[in-house]
Amino acid sequence: MGLVEKQRFTFAQAPNKLALESGATLGPVTIAYETCGTLNKDKSNVILVLHALSGDAHMAGFYTPEDAKPGWWDTMVGPGKGIDTDIYFVVCTNILGSCMGSTGPASINLETGKEYAAAFPMITITDMVNGQKALVDHLGIKKLLAVIGGSVGGMQVLEWCVRYPAMVTAALPLATTCRHSALAIAFNEVARQSIMADPNWNQGDYYGGKKPDMGLAIARMIGHITYLSDESMRLKFGRKLQNKSALSFEFGAEFQVESYLQYQGQKFIERFDANSFLYITKAADYFDLAREYGQGSLVNAFARCKAKFLVVSYSSDWLYPTYQSKEMVKAMKKNNLDVSFCEIDAQWGHDAFLLPDPRLDNLVTGFLRRAAHESSAL
Amino acid sequence: MGLVEKQRFTFAQAPNKLALESGATLGPVTIAYETCGTLNKDKSNVILVLHALSGDAHMAGFYTPEDAKPGWWDTMVGPGKGIDTDIYFVVCTNILGSCMGSTGPASINLETGKEYAAAFPMITITDMVNGQKALVDHLGIKKLLAVIGGSVGGMQVLEWCVRYPAMVTAALPLATTCRHSALAIAFNEVARQSIMADPNWNQGDYYGGKKPDMGLAIARMIGHITYLSDESMRLKFGRKLQNKSALSFEFGAEFQVESYLQYQGQKFIERFDANSFLYITKAADYFDLAREYGQGSLVNAFARCKAKFLVVSYSSDWLYPTYQSKEMVKAMKKNNLDVSFCEIDAQWGHDAFLLPDPRLDNLVTGFLRRAAHESSAL
Numbered sequence: 001m002g003l004v005e006k007q008r009f010t011f012a013q014a015p016n017k018l019a020l021e022s023g024a025t026l027g028p029v030t031i032a033y034e035t036c037g038t039l040n041k042d043k044s045n046v047i048l049v050l051h052a053l054s055g056d057a058h059m060a061g062f063y064t065p066e067d068a069k070p071g072w073w074d075t076m077v078g079p080g081k082g083i084d085t086d087i088y089f090v091v092c093t094n095i096l097g098s099c100m101g102s103t104g105p106a107s108i109n110l111e112t113g114k115e116y117a118a119a120f121p122m123i124t125i126t127d128m129v130n131g132q133k134a135l136v137d138h139l140g141i142k143k144l145l146a147v148i149g150g151s152v153g154g155m156q157v158l159e160w161c162v163r164y165p166a167m168v169t170a171a172l173p174l175a176t177t178c179r180h181s182a183l184a185i186a187f188n189e190v191a192r193q194s195i196m197a198d199p200n201w202n203q204g205d206y207y208g209g210k211k212p213d214m215g216l217a218i219a220r221m222i223g224h225i226t227y228l229s230d231e232s233m234r235l236k237f238g239r240k241l242q243n244k245s246a247l248s249f250e251f252g253a254e255f256q257v258e259s260y261l262q263y264q265g266q267k268f269i270e271r272f273d274a275n276s277f278l279y280i281t282k283a284a285d286y287f288d289l290a291r292e293y294g295q296g297s298l299v300n301a302f303a304r305c306k307a308k309f310l311v312v313s314y315s316s317d318w319l320y321p322t323y324q325s326k327e328m329v330k331a332m333k334k335n336n337l338d339v340s341f342c343e344i345d346a347q348w349g350h351d352a353f354l355l356p357d358p359r360l361d362n363l364v365t366g367f368l369r370r371a372a373h374e375s376s377a378l
Numbered sequence: 379m380g381l382v383e384k385q386r387f388t389f390a391q392a393p394n395k396l397a398l399e400s401g402a403t404l405g406p407v408t409i410a411y412e413t414c415g416t417l418n419k420d421k422s423n424v425i426l427v428l429h430a431l432s433g434d435a436h437m438a439g440f441y442t443p444e445d446a447k448p449g450w451w452d453t454m455v456g457p458g459k460g461i462d463t464d465i466y467f468v469v470c471t472n473i474l475g476s477c478m479g480s481t482g483p484a485s486i487n488l489e490t491g492k493e494y495a496a497a498f499p500m501i502t503i504t505d506m507v508n509g510q511k512a513l514v515d516h517l518g519i520k521k522l523l524a525v526i527g528g529s530v531g532g533m534q535v536l537e538w539c540v541r542y543p544a545m546v547t548a549a550l551p552l553a554t555t556c557r558h559s560a561l562a563i564a565f566n567e568v569a570r571q572s573i574m575a576d577p578n579w580n581q582g583d584y585y586g587g588k589k590p591d592m593g594l595a596i597a598r599m600i601g602h603i604t605y606l607s608d609e610s611m612r613l614k615f616g617r618k619l620q621n622k623s624a625l626s627f628e629f630g631a632e633f634q635v636e637s638y639l640q641y642q643g644q645k646f647i648e649r650f651d652a653n654s655f656l657y658i659t660k661a662a663d664y665f666d667l668a669r670e671y672g673q674g675s676l677v678n679a680f681a682r683c684k685a686k687f688l689v690v691s692y693s694s695d696w697l698y699p700t701y702q703s704k705e706m707v708k709a710m711k712k713n714n715l716d717v718s719f720c721e722i723d724a725q726w727g728h729d730a731f732l733l734p735d736p737r738l739d740n741l742v743t744g745f746l747r748r749a750a751h752e753s754s755a756l
Contacts, residue, residue, distance in 0.1 A: 258563065
C-alpha cells in the first residue's frame with residue numbers, strides 16, 4: 001500500500017443516540033476508519049477488516065512518505081497481497097470504546113464538555129458491530145463480500161454474521177472464540193485490577209493529570225504473556241540474560257524475557273488509554289454468541305447465519321485454543337453452513353495471526369476468490 | 379496427625395553468618411520447623427518435606443484442638459498415610475526468605491534493630507537448602523531416607539540431591555522443574571512488578587505502615603491462574619455469574635472466576651509478606667540445576683547424584699509441564715540412576731500435587747517402602 005488517510009464518520013447527533021446493548025445510549029458517535037483499494041460500481045467488492053483489542057483503523061500503508069511503520073496488517077492488505085487491494089475495497093474501522101479516533105472513554109462528552117471517563121457506558125461486541133453497520137450504511141454499501149478479523153476482531157466477525165446475516169457473503173474469523181473461557185476472563189480481570197489498583201487511575205478520572213501508567217503497563221505485560229506461547233518464549237528468550245553474563249542478584253529486568261515485557265508495557269502506555277483497555281476487555285469477556293443468540297446453544301446461534309466461513313486457529317494459541325474453533329465449526333456444520341477449517345501449525349501462540357505467514361495468505365486469497373466467484377460479486 | 383508444635387532453630391550467631399550463594403552473608407538465621415512421628419534410634423527414618431512458594435513448616439496436624447484447619451499436606455502426612463508417621467520421622471522447615479517463622483525480609487536485622495526489608499540479601503534455592511542442612515546437622519541426622527516436595531519444594535529436592543548427594547537415599551520431586559522456563563519467569567516478573575508498582579511498597583520499606591496489599595493481591599491472582607488449568611477453570615467456573623442471573627454491565631467481580639481470584643488475593647494478603655513473595659519468586663527464577671552444577675548440561679548436573687528418584691508430573695500442569703519432568707528423567711537415566719517416572723492424568727493443573735489423590739498416595743507409599751527396604755534403613 002501507498003499513502004492512506006484516516007477518515008471520520010460521525011452519526012447519531014443528539015438527540016438521536018446509538019442504543020447500546022446495556023440499555024444505555026451514546027451519541028454523537030464518531031467512527032474512525034481507513035480504506036484501501038477502490039469501491040467498484042455496484043459496491044460489491046467490499047471487505048471489512050476488524051481489528052483486535054489494541055488495534056486501530058490503520059491496517060495498511062503509510063500516512064506520510066516519512067512514516068517508519070506501516071499499518072498493523074500491511075503484510076496482508078495491499079496490491080497482490082492476501083487481501084488484494086487491486087481487487088477489493090477494504091475498510092477498517094476503529095472500534096467503539098477505543099482511543100484511536102472512534103468515540104471512547106477519552107472522548108469529550110458534549111453534554112458535560114469533559115471526557116466521559118468512567119461515565120462512558122459499557123460497550124459490547126454488538127455495539128461495536130452496530131457502529132460499523134452505521135458506517136457501512138453511510139457508505140451506501142448493502143452487502144459485504146467478506147468480514148475478516150482475528151482475536152477480538154474475530155468476535156466482531158462472528159457477531160456480524162449472526163446479527164446481520166443478509167449482509168455478509170463470507171466470513172473469516174481468525175484465532176478467536178465464540179465466548180471467553182474462564183481462563184481468558186481471569187487474565188483480563190487481573191489486568192483490569194492492575195489498572196484500577198493504580199492510584200493514578202482515580203476511578204477513571206485522570207485525563208489532564210497523571211495517568212495510571214504503571215497499572216496499564218502491567219496489564220499489557222499480562223496480555224503479552226497470553227499472546228505468546230511456552231514454546232515461542234523458549235525459542236525467543238529461554239533463560240538468556242539481558243546485557244549480562246552472570247546473575248546480578250538484584251531485582252529488575254535481568255532475564256531477556258523480563259526486559260521484553262517491560263519494554264512492551266512501556267511502549268503501550270505511550271499509545272493506549274487505560275480506560276479503553278478496561279472497556280474493550282470487558283466487552284470481550286461479555287461476548288457469548290450462545291447466550292446472545294442461541295439461548296445457551298451455539299448451534300442455535302448459527303441458525304440465522306448465511307455466510308460461508310473460513311475458520312482459522314493456531315496450534316500454539318492457548319488463549320483461544322483450537323478446541324474452541326472446532327466447537328464453532330461443529331455448530332456451523334450442524335446448520336449445513338459452508339465451512340472450511342484450518343489449524344495452522346505455528347509456535348508463536350495467539351500472536352501468530354498477526355505475523356507474516358504465506359500459509360494464511362494463500363488460504364485467504366483462495367477463500368476470497370471463491371467467495372467472489374460463487375456470489376458473482378465480481 | 380494430632381497436635382504439633384512449631385519449633386525454631388537459630389544458628390550462625392554473629393559473627394559466624396551463613397554464606398549465601400550471592401556472596402553476601404546472613405546471620406543469625408532462624409529456621410522454623412515442625413516434626414511428626416518419632417525419630418528411631420539410629421536416626422535412619424527421616425523424611426524431609428519441602429514446601430512450595432507460600433507454604434510453611436506446618437505440614438500436618440493441628441496446633442490446638444480448636445484449630446479449624448490442619449497443616450497444608452495433612453492428606454499426605456500422618457499415621458497410615460502416604461508419608462506414614464507411624465514409620466517415619468517427618469521434618470518440614472519453613473524456607474529461608476519466607477515470613478512464616480524462618481528469617482526473611484520481615485525479620486529484625488539485629489545490626490539495625492529494624493526489619494531487613496529491601497536490605498535482605500538475595501536468596502537462592504541453594505541457600506534455602508543450606509539452611510535446612512544446618513538444621514539437619516543440628517538434629518544429629520546424618521542421612522535422609524527421603525526428601526520430598528512439590529513445585530518450589532521440588533526444586534529444593536533436586537538441589538539436596540545434587541548438593542549433598544551422600545545424604546539423600548531417595549528423592550521425590552513433584553510437579554517441578556530443573557529450571558524455570560521463560561514463561562514461568564514472565565509470570566513471576568509481572569507479579570513482582572505489580573507489588574513494586576504499589577506505592578505502599580515504598581522500596582520495600584513498609585513495615586509498621588500501610589502494606590502493598592493491592593499489589594500483593596494482584597501478584598497472587600496471577601499466580602493462581604498459573605496453578606489452575608484451562609480445563610479445571612472451565613469445570614469449576616465456566617462463564618457462571620457470581621450471585622447474579624444477568625449481566626450488570628458494570629466493572630467488578632461479575633463472573634465467578636473473577637470473584638474467586640479476588641477472594642484468593644484478599645486471603646493471601648492476610649497471611650503473606652510482599653517482600654517474601656519478591657525474594658522467593660526470584661530464587662525460583664534463578665534456580666537452574668544445569669547452570670549451577672552442570673556447566674550448562676543437565677546430564678552433567680545429575681552426575682554427582684546417588685539418590686533413587688520418583689519423578690511425578692501432572693498432565694494439565696502448564697507451569698511446569700510434563701516435558702520438563704521428562705527432561706530431568708532423561709538426564710537422570712543417562713547417569714544410570716534408579717528413576718521411576720509417573721505422569722498423573724489430572725485436570726487440576728499445577729495445584730494437583732496439593733490435592734488428595736490416592737494415586738499419588740500409593741506411589742509415595744510404595745516408593746518410600748522400597749527405599750527403606752533397599753537401603754536397609756528400617
